[in-house]
Amino acid sequence: MGGDHGPPVVVGGVKDYLKRHDGAGVCFLLHGDEAALRDELARAGLPEGVCEIRHTDKIVAMDEKPAQAMRRGKGSSLWNAIEAVKAGEAAAVVSAGNTGALMAISKLILRMSAHGLERPAIVASWPTMRGVTAVLDVGANIESDAEQLVEFAIMGEAFHQAVHGVERPTIGLLNVGSEDMKGHEEVREAARILREGGFGLDYRGFVEGDDIARGTVDVVVTDGFTGNIALKTAEGVARFISALMRDALTSGLLAKAGALLALPALRRMRQKIDPAAVNGGPLLGLNGIVVKSHGGADARGFGNAIRIAVELARSDYLTKVGDNLKRLTAVLDQPAAPGDGAAMETSK
């Protein structure tokens, strides 16, 4: 029921997913208003047995505060969808609904698997010169200490492997320079743990802001404050340049004629930075798979969020993350080597 468009985009997304991807063995539990969902299913002409409706007439509104949604959300479509994961009925949940509520209720029902995380980390799939880079956290954890940054690295690596099919993803820590002495204490301490922790990650050191679009590494790790601002800044710049380009190519007869000739090439270019092709941000760090679709996504975008959820569910993502987080706890429990004391104490 969530998102700006509700059932049409959710059911349309299921249809799109089945058309474009390998949906063998995938079934959908649709939580929400039975009549509305039944109408949409009839319109979509989906094969029998692929979708099952779980009726509820309670919904969490898009503008509801997380605390309120937690108090009065029980029995809502959002709540029931997450409950189904907890109960083992569903392997993953996909929602275009209220992000704060999805996060709070997921945490309440599924609980965090990562020990230091206050709330799930959100990962963004970022189109780059070399494909797609995973950037996390992009908005959930405002202040992240060294341990959390390492957790993001572990979860981001497993995510990228499962969803983008890269055998051994490379990892970088976002910083203001590539030298060891740069940046604040948390990021330098995280670098030390990643170098010495023996997690088997392909850690490549610090990367800078322009390395994201360059695709220097597969996974870029940062705190939720910086990550959210970097992501939104990038979206703003992309929109600004698109607007300039549109203006330029409609600014006169010659320009319009030129644009017409170049149209197929410009369309192919657009596909490379198509938001629908990268829609779907998993909430990492939970005991279960939860994928957030953009509220304004269309059916194709929602279909891509489903694809991400299915690929995570089919992979050994949860086991792998669990094992690596255990290894992190072991590393952190070790007594610090002489001389490390000061660094450990000053890291928050």
Added chain:
Amino acid sequence: MGGDHGPPVVVGGVKDYLKRHDGAGVCFLLHGDEAALRDELARAGLPEGVCEIRHTDKIVAMDEKPAQAMRRGKGSSLWNAIEAVKAGEAAAVVSAGNTGALMAISKLILRMSAHGLERPAIVASWPTMRGVTAVLDVGANIESDAEQLVEFAIMGEAFHQAVHGVERPTIGLLNVGSEDMKGHEEVREAARILREGGFGLDYRGFVEGDDIARGTVDVVVTDGFTGNIALKTAEGVARFISALMRDALTSGLLAKAGALLALPALRRMRQKIDPAAVNGGPLLGLNGIVVKSHGGADARGFGNAIRIAVELARSDYLTKVGDNLKRLTAVLDQPAAPGDGAAMETSK
């Protein structure tokens, strides 16, 4: 002598500045190798008396560490140029040299005027849908407390007024959401001081990453870590989209023909995001005007950095910032109102 190109770009920049802008009464002291500078001046054919050469054969290398540059930099072209400002011989210094050294030596010679600043803040002029937005700090101060963020707001406002000619610039604090409760303690405390401090600033509240390119406010205030990452991320995205566009418009005969027709419009578009037109980042918070040109800038870019320095020197920028910083100190020295104690203590 600094930058990737040395004297040709510096002298070329002087020439470009005099050609494009009102250089009435502006004279230049060129610090560096007399022979090299004399050659360039002859080649440029600049009018007599506009430039005076101050010879030194000592230079600070582009890759020298700031601490080393401070120890052995005395008598170098960089050092002498800053000394000339301190001595009142020059109204401002412009350099394309080693950023860290420029910052360290400026601080040593000119000293900070802002009380809480550890080093100068760098301001970036960012092209937006509505003109130019000033973003600061973009790289010098890794961790910024509430007081420093307010200092950035005060300095950014005076800078924008002096250089971009906006009577009463609007100011926003960069955050992950626009609600009062969002973000970390430092940014919320800075918001409170800006709202209640009575500095006469047109403070508009929190802005998000995508508000920068949208031009929602004239001055965007953030800590140096986030600001540096936002700026470099944006540069990366802009380069990525430009590369995609170039690829698209050279991908076949039709596309090439289209690009040719649209060329004048595309060129006009390029001007709007031309790095040379926004080159020149002042180091704010010093008792004197210091402007950093990009090391790779061309003559036109260096000319723009000169323009920024001249406009700051012609304005009452330094007085205005000084007055407002005094007002800030007065506000911070006031005993906190009941109930504010906890917030003041937790802010670093």
